[in-house]
Amino acid sequence: MTDVQSLDRWLRDFAEVVHDNAGLLTELDAAIGDADHGANMDRGMKAVVAALDAGFEAPDALLKKAGMTLVSTVGGASGPLYGTFFLRFGTALAGVTEIGAEDLGKALHAGVEGILARGKAELEDKTMYDAWAPALEAYDAAVADGTGAALAAAAAAAAKGRDATIPLVARKGRASYLGERSAGHQDPGATSTTLLLESAARTLS
Amino acid sequence: MTDVQSLDRWLRDFAEVVHDNAGLLTELDAAIGDADHGANMDRGMKAVVAALDAGFEAPDALLKKAGMTLVSTVGGASGPLYGTFFLRFGTALAGVTEIGAEDLGKALHAGVEGILARGKAELEDKTMYDAWAPALEAYDAAVADGTGAALAAAAAAAAKGRDATIPLVARKGRASYLGERSAGHQDPGATSTTLLLESAARTLS
Amino acid sequence: MSGMKKLINDPADVVSEALRGFEAAHGDRVRVDHENKIVYRKDAPRQGKVGLISGGGSGHEPMHGGLVGMGMLDAACAGEVFTSPVPDQMMAATKEVDGGAGVLHIVKNYTGDVMNFEMAAEMAAADAGTEVKSVVTNDDVAVQDSLYTAGRRGVGITVLLEKIAGAAAEQGRSLAEVADLAVKVNDNGRSMGMALTSCTVPAAGKPTFDLAENEMEVGIGIHGEPGRTRLPLAPAKEIAALLVDPVLTDLPYGDGDAVIAFVNGMGGTPLIELYLMYNEVKQLLDRAGITVARSLVGNYITSLEMAGCSVTLLKADDDLVGLWDAPVNTPGLRWGA
Amino acid sequence: MSGMKKLINDPADVVSEALRGFEAAHGDRVRVDHENKIVYRKDAPRQGKVGLISGGGSGHEPMHGGLVGMGMLDAACAGEVFTSPVPDQMMAATKEVDGGAGVLHIVKNYTGDVMNFEMAAEMAAADAGTEVKSVVTNDDVAVQDSLYTAGRRGVGITVLLEKIAGAAAEQGRSLAEVADLAVKVNDNGRSMGMALTSCTVPAAGKPTFDLAENEMEVGIGIHGEPGRTRLPLAPAKEIAALLVDPVLTDLPYGDGDAVIAFVNGMGGTPLIELYLMYNEVKQLLDRAGITVARSLVGNYITSLEMAGCSVTLLKADDDLVGLWDAPVNTPGLRWGA
Numbered sequence A, B: 001m002t003d004v005q006s007l008d009r010w011l012r013d014f015a016e017v018v019h020d021n022a023g024l025l026t027e028l029d030a031a032i033g034d035a036d037h038g039a040n041m042d043r044g045m046k047a048v049v050a051a052l053d054a055g056f057e058a059p060d061a062l063l064k065k066a067g068m069t070l071v072s073t074v075g076g077a078s079g080p081l082y083g084t085f086f087l088r089f090g091t092a093l094a095g096v097t098e099i100g101a102e103d104l105g106k107a108l109h110a111g112v113e114g115i116l117a118r119g120k121a122e123l124e125d126k127t128m129y130d131a132w133a134p135a136l137e138a139y140d141a142a143v144a145d146g147t148g149a150a151l152a153a154a155a156a157a158a159a160k161g162r163d164a165t166i167p168l169v170a171r172k173g174r175a176s177y178l179g180e181r182s183a184g185h186q187d188p189g190a191t192s193t194t195l196l197l198e199s200a201a202r203t204l205s
Numbered sequence C, D: 001m002s003g004m005k006k007l008i009n010d011p012a013d014v015v016s017e018a019l020r021g022f023e024a025a026h027g028d029r030v031r032v033d034h035e036n037k038i039v040y041r042k043d044a045p046r047q048g049k050v051g052l053i054s055g056g057g058s059g060h061e062p063m064h065g066g067l068v069g070m071g072m073l074d075a076a077c078a079g080e081v082f083t084s085p086v087p088d089q090m091m092a093a094t095k096e097v098d099g100g101a102g103v104l105h106i107v108k109n110y111t112g113d114v115m116n117f118e119m120a121a122e123m124a125a126a127d128a129g130t131e132v133k134s135v136v137t138n139d140d141v142a143v144q145d146s147l148y149t150a151g152r153r154g155v156g157i158t159v160l161l162e163k164i165a166g167a168a169a170e171q172g173r174s175l176a177e178v179a180d181l182a183v184k185v186n187d188n189g190r191s192m193g194m195a196l197t198s199c200t201v202p203a204a205g206k207p208t209f210d211l212a213e214n215e216m217e218v219g220i221g222i223h224g225e226p227g228r229t230r231l232p233l234a235p236a237k238e239i240a241a242l243l244v245d246p247v248l249t250d251l252p253y254g255d256g257d258a259v260i261a262f263v264n265g266m267g268g269t270p271l272i273e274l275y276l277m278y279n280e281v282k283q284l285l286d287r288a289g290i291t292v293a294r295s296l297v298g299n300y301i302t303s304l305e306m307a308g309c310s311v312t313l314l315k316a317d318d319d320l321v322g323l324w325d326a327p328v329n330t331p332g333l334r335w336g337a
């Protein structure tokens, strides 16, 4: 069962992972964007960790606070996108304290719908959605095996989706300005999304 | 005997030499100045050659025209200095058409006095005067052997003076701003002066 | 430190420290909310005047903070370097500059900027009931437009738009009128840019891309990103044609049109080269029968220390030229005051 | 092309082509004598007003051509890049701007500039009988002054002097008064500069010096020359101290003094860094008890595309501040008009 403690652990773990991978994320963004995705995510997750220190009783409050914090500190494309993800993710868990695999799945779907509502990405636009979409599918397929297994499947699928962004020509975000030249590079947002799900698979069960 | 034809040949020869050595002169100036001595001299001597095409009857008119042209086209420190040199050099030869070794020597002295009047350089200030001074001395010592021999001696002495600028700390011109850091570099103006005298030794006799 | 030669302290403090220096230098005309990283016109809000807000990532100076003042912006929200500001900033600025006549958001078309401004507008409407309109600039002809993509970038026209809309607001025009005018300026403006060098985002610590000594990037934006194509370095004359031709054909501008012509430096290119480029641009316009009603040459919408330039043309009628000529008093653009 | 990435055509044409672009962009305020490479205030000569002429090598833009106009210079003579102009130019300009009240030559202390201006003044006196006075700026504290050397370079103070003397001439002060004032400005001003990168003279085709990624040159002038010392790259805070300390001790400036503070970019350094530097400079001045009466931050006296900055302080009394505030309308500096 996922609860407010494990969510807290997840976000702290992700913050560390983002910090350790900030150079990588920025390098990927330098190739097809503006070289700030690592700094953006690192700044945002540091602020989230600081906000977590206040202590939260309920999962939805914690997740919405994380979302608000990301919206308020990240900026760029990833701020509203990850921010909206966590806001909707939290909203979907209102009233729940012990989160089962099914509920978690539904909330993940709600979060990703938020990303789509904000960013209007479609599959193969070469965005973080290319990691989220296969991840949700894999999660749903494995949900009967429990949260840990479903998240592990989701993380693995996200990694595949991330890798599959490499040959794509971007149609959304900054990378789209490069046209054909965006092909051959891995999308930074799909990379951070994969890190987020890998962190979840490690910390939630 | 030096006459208006041989002076014409000299300046045309020097123009070519300057053009071929513009890169070297600029490189020397880059080290302790502002990387323009080659371009300056090249621009000036091209203009002198164009002015020579008008044709001159008398040595003094030709030399004064060369001086005016240098003043009007070179700028920087070298423009007024070489310009004044040729103006005074020419003035000293007023009325002379067949110039003997003695007259040429006196005129060279007059020209260099012009350089001193303008630039107020002293020996070992690391300027073109460090090539001119030993050149005049050597010329005077060899004047009895005729123009050709005297100029050859002057050119050789100028080259020595030029080389002797290398260890000096500059006290005049741009190189002086570098203080101790100017030591270890050859002065560009002393280098162009040596080229001028070497050219004279080749073309005048 | 390899690859980064900058006059900075901790890369994380670049924006906040620059804003302190900016306020110290221009405290006669602006005030800065350092917590929210917002530059305000000193006498904001102006009662009865439409408030103009812009903002975006930092690293484009003088845009936007340097364009705050009489006759131009009322507030500019500064994001981190090349990172759009956050909704909280635009919300705070919207509230602060609302003089009762509504607020116009001037947004450059980048996914991040658009989303953050959108969230701010939603929140401001829900919250204080301030009337907010938005105009999104997208003048960059390097990017092919399409329904299925993020569309074109907002670049040079943003500077001209902020001047012209600012003058209209100063005249007392209504929010609807100022917003319509802003749309008109954007619709009549086109830009194209190129880079001779990359630039280094302070937090990244090394150049965003590598470019050989004999190469240039054509079709760049303003975030140090590579452009549409990499070409061999060329003389200014050819570069001018590479920039002007696609601009002229896109709108299209034609014989008899009058324009405001803007040759902009990317930050590391000195004025002597920008004037030389303007000479080339002017000759191309002469040849096309296009009159230059007004011109602007300088570093106004930059990409840190990137060397390069962009050309913006704005088809201009008498109204636009009149508004262009109206007094303006900002740190970055000033005349008639 | 190795080592030279510039928006130019033939290196030999850089100055003349840039002047054409400059005139096309600013023909409302200036006219250009292209043969002599002189930028004139459009309405020169002004009868009864002292004429102000400056000039120098090109590559320092906006100085001097961009400082021509109402309240500042009447003419600027442009030499080749980093090469002082020739006497013919200053003679022609002197004749042209003489409105009967005499002409002031503003000369930066470089051997070449001083000699060429001197020759021009001699010729102008012999020729037309125009009354000419000269002021030579030499504010650079990096260079030790001595009777036996070329002395200190003229750098940042030249910009402030041209503004202040220009305002005095505009007010109708006499040649003697304007010349005395110019000397006073120079005597009360001190500067120090540093470089993060070298620059490339177009005709030379490669950088004037090499500088490693972790090095900087301190005590530079404005001709891309190496400085007095090469030091490891340092944070802005330390660089500010390296520039401000020798300036403060040289005059000396002290507790209670008011200054005009000028943080100047060398051409390739973007505004965001210059404002950050100004923040550091301001703190150092605060600590020394020095009030900033007025400030100027930007690229005004540059060294082509060199990255770096200089700091100039001018001890200012009410007269100087009043003249600083007086209207000026040039392409590079404009307010109150």
Ligand SMILES: Nc1ncnc2c1ncn2[C@@H]1O[C@H](COP(=O)(O)OP(=O)(O)O)[C@@H](O)[C@H]1O
Binding pocket: A029, A033, A034, A036, A037, A040, A041, A075, A076, A077, A078, A079, A081, A115, A118, A119, A120, A121, A126, A127, A128, A129, A172, A173, A174, A187, A188, A189, A190, C082, C083, C084, C111, C112, C113
């Ligand atoms: N419309 C969109 N929908 C979904 N994700 C997007 C969209 N636009 C951009 N992204 C994601 O955002 C990432 C870039 O984030 P970041 O670099 O932080 O912001 P910015 O592009 O504003 O600099 C991209 O790699 C991509 O995955």
Ligand SMILES: Nc1ncnc2c1ncn2[C@@H]1O[C@H](COP(=O)(O)OP(=O)(O)O)[C@@H](O)[C@H]1O
Binding pocket: B029, B033, B034, B036, B037, B040, B041, B075, B076, B077, B078, B079, B081, B115, B118, B119, B120, B121, B126, B127, B128, B129, B172, B173, B174, B187, B188, B189, B190, D082, D083, D084, D111, D112, D113
């Ligand atoms: N006061 C002086 N007297 C004599 N020669 C000088 C003086 N100042 C400079 N020079 C000479 O001028 C040369 C530099 O010429 P150039 O590079 O063309 O001018 P600038 O220094 O103005 O760029 C120096 O190498 C030096 O020999």
Ligand SMILES: [Mg+2]
Binding pocket: A029, A033, A034, A035, A036, A037, A076, A174
């Ligand atoms: Mg990015």
Ligand SMILES: [Mg+2]
Binding pocket: B029, B033, B034, B035, B036, B037, B076, B174
């Ligand atoms: Mg030189």
Ligand SMILES: [Mg+2]
Binding pocket: A034, A036, A076, A077, C057, C082, C083, C084, C112
């Ligand atoms: Mg960004």
Ligand SMILES: [Mg+2]
Binding pocket: B034, B036, B076, B077, D057, D082, D083, D084, D112
């Ligand atoms: Mg020179």
